[in-house]
Amino acid sequence: MGRYRAIMTDTDREYISNGSDATDSQRYQAVSRVRSRINEELSKDVEVLEEHHPELLDELRAVVCEDE
Template sequence: MSRALLTETERERIAGNSEDEQRRYEAVSRARRRIREELPEDIELLEEHHPTLYDELKSVVCDSREK
């Protein structure tokens, strides 16, 4: 299975399953960079070139939080 936003290791570190606070900080930093720098480009590309996938993404990210 491939990753979406976080690797399995990053998930574990962010969840606090690591004793190494520096590694946790690094995982958070990498996720923050992906959210701020890479995700907006992907969203824009999907919105323009594949609206169906864009709607699916929006549904997962936005609609699932409203429940």
């Protein structure tokens, strides 16, 4: 079975973490894509989980809101 991504693709991770020779433009675009996914797609997913599967939403919050 294939591996799914969360918010960032492997390329986004590479560009944002400076793990490659990415240009400033590529980094900016990666940040913009991730920001869009957070603000648009993730919020929709949270709404669906809140209504239809609150236990999964709790798991998501535990990962995202974990104290370091």
